[in-house]
Amino acid sequence: MPDLLIELFSEEIPARMQARAAEDLKTKITNGLVEAGLTYSGAAGFSTPRRLTLTVHDLPEESPLVREERKGPRVDAPEKAIEGFLRGTGLNRDQLSIRDEKKSQVYFATLETPSRPAAQIVSAVVENVVRNFPWPKSMRWGSGPLRWVRPLHSIVCLLSDESGAKIVDLDIDGLQAGDSTCGHRFMDPKRFSVSSFEDYTAKLKRSFVILDASERAEAIWQDASNQAFALGLELVEDRGLLAEVAGLVEWPVVLLGRIEDQFLDLPPEVLQASMKEHQKFFSLRNPKTGRIEYFATVANIETADQGATILSGNQKVLAARLADAKFFWENDLRIAKSKGLTPWTDSLENVTFHNKLGSLKQRVDRIAGLAMNIAPFVGAEADLAAQAAQVAKADLASEMVYEFPELQGLMGRYYASAVGLPDAVAQAAQAHYSPLGPSDSVPSEPVSVAVALADKLDMLTGFWSIGEKPTGSKDPFALRRSALGVIRLMLENGITLPLKKAFALSESKIDVSDLLGFFHDRLKVFLRDQGLRHDIIDACISLEGNDDLLLVVKRAKALSEFLASEDGKNLVQGFKRANNILTQAEEKDGVEYSYGADVKFAQSDEERGLFAALEAQSQVITSALKQEDFAKAMQGMAALRAPVDTFFEAVQVNTDNEVVRRNRLNLLSLIRSTCRAVADLTKIEG
Amino acid sequence: MQPYDMEVGAGTFHPATTLRSLGSRPWAAAYVQPSRRPTDGRYGENPNRLQHYYQYQVLIKPSPPDLQELYLGSLEAIGIDMALHDIRFVEDDWESPTLGAWGLGWEVWCDGMEVSQFTYFQQVGGHDCHPVSGELTYGLERLAMYVLGVDHVMEMPFNDPQNPIALTYADVFKQTEEEYARWNFDVADTEVLLRHFEDAEAACASILAQEATDPKTGKRIIMAHPAYDQCIKASHLFNLLDARGVISVTERQAYIGRVRALAKKCADAFVMTEAGGFKA
Numbered sequence: 001m002p003d004l005l006i007e008l009f010s011e012e013i014p015a016r017m018q019a020r021a022a023e024d025l026k027t028k029i030t031n032g033l034v035e036a037g038l039t040y041s042g043a044a045g046f047s048t049p050r051r052l053t054l055t056v057h058d059l060p061e062e063s064p065l066v067r068e069e070r071k072g073p074r075v076d077a078p079e080k081a082i083e084g085f086l087r088g089t090g091l092n093r094d095q096l097s098i099r100d101e102k103k104s105q106v107y108f109a110t111l112e113t114p115s116r117p118a119a120q121i122v123s124a125v126v127e128n129v130v131r132n133f134p135w136p137k138s139m140r141w142g143s144g145p146l147r148w149v150r151p152l153h154s155i156v157c158l159l160s161d162e163s164g165a166k167i168v169d170l171d172i173d174g175l176q177a178g179d180s181t182c183g184h185r186f187m188d189p190k191r192f193s194v195s196s197f198e199d200y201t202a203k204l205k206r207s208f209v210i211l212d213a214s215e216r217a218e219a220i221w222q223d224a225s226n227q228a229f230a231l232g233l234e235l236v237e238d239r240g241l242l243a244e245v246a247g248l249v250e251w252p253v254v255l256l257g258r259i260e261d262q263f264l265d266l267p268p269e270v271l272q273a274s275m276k277e278h279q280k281f282f283s284l285r286n287p288k289t290g291r292i293e294y295f296a297t298v299a300n301i302e303t304a305d306q307g308a309t310i311l312s313g314n315q316k317v318l319a320a321r322l323a324d325a326k327f328f329w330e331n332d333l334r335i336a337k338s339k340g341l342t343p344w345t346d347s348l349e350n351v352t353f354h355n356k357l358g359s360l361k362q363r364v365d366r367i368a369g370l371a372m373n374i375a376p377f378v379g380a381e382a383d384l385a386a387q388a389a390q391v392a393k394a395d396l397a398s399e400m401v402y403e404f405p406e407l408q409g410l411m412g413r414y415y416a417s418a419v420g421l422p423d424a425v426a427q428a429a430q431a432h433y434s435p436l437g438p439s440d441s442v443p444s445e446p447v448s449v450a451v452a453l454a455d456k457l458d459m460l461t462g463f464w465s466i467g468e469k470p471t472g473s474k475d476p477f478a479l480r481r482s483a484l485g486v487i488r489l490m491l492e493n494g495i496t497l498p499l500k501k502a503f504a505l506s507e508s509k510i511d512v513s514d515l516l517g518f519f520h521d522r523l524k525v526f527l528r529d530q531g532l533r534h535d536i537i538d539a540c541i542s543l544e545g546n547d548d549l550l551l552v553v554k555r556a557k558a559l560s561e562f563l564a565s566e567d568g569k570n571l572v573q574g575f576k577r578a579n580n581i582l583t584q585a586e587e588k589d590g591v592e593y594s595y596g597a598d599v600k601f602a603q604s605d606e607e608r609g610l611f612a613a614l615e616a617q618s619q620v621i622t623s624a625l626k627q628e629d630f631a632k633a634m635q636g637m638a639a640l641r642a643p644v645d646t647f648f649e650a651v652q653v654n655t656d657n658e659v660v661r662r663n664r665l666n667l668l669s670l671i672r673s674t675c676r677a678v679a680d681l682t683k684i685e686g
Numbered sequence: 687m688q689p690y691d692m693e694v695g696a697g698t699f700h701p702a703t704t705l706r707s708l709g710s711r712p713w714a715a716a717y718v719q720p721s722r723r724p725t726d727g728r729y730g731e732n733p734n735r736l737q738h739y740y741q742y743q744v745l746i747k748p749s750p751p752d753l754q755e756l757y758l759g760s761l762e763a764i765g766i767d768m769a770l771h772d773i774r775f776v777e778d779d780w781e782s783p784t785l786g787a788w789g790l791g792w793e794v795w796c797d798g799m800e801v802s803q804f805t806y807f808q809q810v811g812g813h814d815c816h817p818v819s820g821e822l823t824y825g826l827e828r829l830a831m832y833v834l835g836v837d838h839v840m841e842m843p844f845n846d847p848q849n850p851i852a853l854t855y856a857d858v859f860k861q862t863e864e865e866y867a868r869w870n871f872d873v874a875d876t877e878v879l880l881r882h883f884e885d886a887e888a889a890c891a892s893i894l895a896q897e898a899t900d901p902k903t904g905k906r907i908i909m910a911h912p913a914y915d916q917c918i919k920a921s922h923l924f925n926l927l928d929a930r931g932v933i934s935v936t937e938r939q940a941y942i943g944r945v946r947a948l949a950k951k952c953a954d955a956f957v958m959t960e961a962g963g964f965k966a
Contacts, residue, residue: 011754011775012775012776012777012792014777015776015777016777049775137779137790139789139790139806139808139818140806140808140816140818141748141749141806141820142748142749142750142751142817142818143748143816143817143818149790150790150791150806151749151751151806153751185773186768186769186773248774248776249774279798297798299772300772300774301769301771301772303769303770303771303772304769304770305770307772309770309771309797310770310771310772310797310798311797312797313771313772313796313797313798313799313832314797314798314799316733316799316837317798317799318798319733319837320732320733320734320735323731323732323733324728324732324735327728327731327732
């Protein structure tokens with residue numbers, strides 16, 4: 001059975017697109033083959049800066065002949081119907097067969113998809129895939145109409161088996177498939193023919209091309225680690241950079257270089273950002289000094305001087321880059337030390353945050369006001385929180401952050417420290433952006449917490465007040481992330497600050513229940529990821545005090561444990577039974593049974609037992625709830641399980657005696673209200 | 687060709703590139719272009735960043751299939767040995783919001799240093815490029831430093847060191863880098879700049895508002911180039927205002943949009959001329 005080899009050879013493909021493109025090539029081609037009736041035993045896609053390659057194993061020589069029978073109209077059907085059937089099948093009347101079916105004669109058409117040679121199918125599929133390839137961005141070149149990520153130069157398309165290889169007949173806008181490709185652009189650029197995938201990869205390697213990106217990445221990592229180890233250094237791990245660099249070379253050669261002394265005092269993050277962003281260098285740390293002292297660059301070529309020219313060139317470029325970073329750093333420090341952070345915070349006046357929400361300066365003022373008010377709830381000093389909020393975004397006006405936006409916050413911390421602001425204030429400049437996502441760490445220092453909460457609450461109340469809410473997949477201001485941030489800040493720091501109160505601290509006019517609902521949705525997602533069922537959260541959210549997230553979660557966790565117990569499961573059944581009977585009776589009678597149950601109308605021990613249990617446990621529950629001891633409140637509910645069960649076994653609620661019936665309904669309502677103080681069990685599923 | 691005789695931020699602004707990349711007529715041009723980038727001023731201290739520097743610009747329409755090989759050949763020709771250096775094509779999608787132009791291509795790295803921009807133009811002045819032009823932009827100082835083995839641009843010989851009056855790059859440009867850096871960053875009169883910006887904008891529009899037929903000669907003369915000069919002016923004035931730090935983030939977008947509107951109008955006008963492929 002033949003194997004298929006495809007190589008699409010082009011000018012340099014952006015590193016970030018390569019892996020996805022190799023995968024897309026594999027799925028699109030194999031799907032196309034399967035649709036056309038060609039099976040295969042396996043396939044793999046590969047990418048280098050200049051090629052996308054696919055190998056597909058064990059294709060049949062041809063697609064099978066497919067016969068399909070289609071039932072048509074009756075022979076005596078109107079002429080139009082018969083003509084329509086002929087048009088649909090593309091046959092003429094003589095080619096139809098007639099069969100008896102249910103006492104009438106019916107036309108049948110037999111449609112045949114003829115068997116096609118694999119090469120023919122491959123040719124059509126490859127052409128279609130090349131013409132419609134899902135590149136994130138594609139282009140035209142020269143005068144032709146074809147689009148590809150960069151100019152496409154040659155195509156290998158081979159079917160090969162033991163008897164040899166055959167070029168698939170394929171021509172895309174004058175680009176003909178062949179059996180030849182070329183090696184490394186500089187080390188071995190000559191063209192050579194290939195006869196199979198194995199032959200192809202072997203010859204590529206001989207021509208200084210490693211086809212497999214993961215093999216290249218592994219080689220880079222190994223080589224860099226070994227060289228670092230030899231110098232007593234640690235390679236700073238960066239998976240994203242490794243993948244990118246593996247996509248920039250066909251023949252990786254790692255070179256280590258030293259960073260000039262004059263730059264070693266720059267903040268390590270600045271060194272790393274500068275080297276990674278502009279030069280794609282890895283950072284190497286000296287474990288003795290804790291500083292980044294070396295870099296690793298990955299060249300695409302072996303040279304006669306063992307890379308000496310390349311390394312010194314890279315060192316020069318790095319020196320220029322770092323000279324720039326140093327220029328920014330020193331300029332920023334000079335401004336900060338001579339004039340403080342005020343020139344920067346003032347200049348935020350000129351930066352628009354959002355045209356309906358004013359300048360960044362206005363936003364900072366709002367955050368400061370909020371942080372001051374939030375401070376007492378999180379154990380922070382109000383003045384310190386306000387001060388921290390005022391300078392938290394000062395670095396946005398610094399040159400360093402202008403050049404490296406990803407250093408925002410971090411630079412703020414450095415500059416705040418440099419001007420002698422208290423540690424808590426400097427820390428908040430960095431930490432107030434956190435948490436940035438579900439896995440980012442949550443600040444715990446009180447001033448940071450106050451500013452972080454204020455920052456996010458201002459986002460939410462601000463955008464809510466101008467009607468910019470997330471819809472579906474659209475969340476341009478990352479408000480979901482902000483809400484999740486508030487949730488995690490409150491829960492992980494154990495902060496009791498009811499949201500309604502928090503919203504009221506901001507000056508924005510908003511639909512409070514709408515924003516609260518948004519928080520509850522986020523909370524459900526957050527707790528579901530922690531394994532809490534959504535119905536359990538619903539049962540807690542529908543109670544009073546649901547804007548106190550800490551309370552809601554405590555309650556939900558206790559309820560979750562309770563429901564996992566035997567007592568819990570049974571009590572819920574008992575509760576639902578009580579609730580159902582009650583609801584039906586209330587509907588029927590048009591009244592609400594809510595009070596007045598009296599033990600003196602009780603007729604049986606089971607009834608009296610329930611009265612006694614409810615009285616005892618409702619006291620337990622009330623006092624437990626007062627202390628927010630939900631576990632104890634749940635125990636109180638658990639203690640109701642047996643009396644409720646016995647009650648339902650022995651007592652018929654709906655009796656002819658109206659007085660007794662009403663009394664029993666009122667008793668049921670006592671179950672409802674007692675449980676309801678703990679959680680809304682009607683929300684529990686199953 | 688010769689450099690364009692106006693202040694531009696890059697060789698791309700030369701009408702031989704911007705306007706000539708439009709329309710269907712084949713075109714090939716190469717020229718040196720002095721370029722000004724006020725925000726890049728470093729008082730002549732940065733080893734390779736300048737507010738005034740030189741670009742060598744090549745434009746070929748339609749882009750030939752061996753453009754990469756031609757380009758590498760040009761590096762060999764100036765003495766860069768491909769066997770010793772690490773030449774890389776690193777993704778860099780080019781976009782000029784002020785010109786309403788974009789293209790796909792790379793920045794070309796030589797041992798980690800960006801020495802050229804390599805772009806296949808897809809759109810200019812809001813018009814799709816048919817055929818596509820290939821654009822090569824060489825940073826002359828950087829390449830010269832490379833070839834001469836000099837670490838700091840200012841230390842580079844400007845003429846033959848054996849010449850009786852041997853000059854370095856610093857002799858020629860160090861002082862001007864300082865003067866312009868100070869002027870660009872701190873002194874340029876922003877009100878005047880703003881006024882000039884508005885004048886250029888108005889002039890561009892009024893030039894293009896003229897009848898296609900010249901009343902004096904009776905010929906069809908669309909003044910795409912004079913109008914485009916005003917667009918170039920506006921663009922440079924915007925860069926100066928930007929360096930002075932008086933343009934806020936929101937205003938920035940608005941200014942860029944205004945320059946782009948001029949570029950687009952000029953492109954619209956150029957494609958109605960003979961050089962732009964218009965056939966009466």
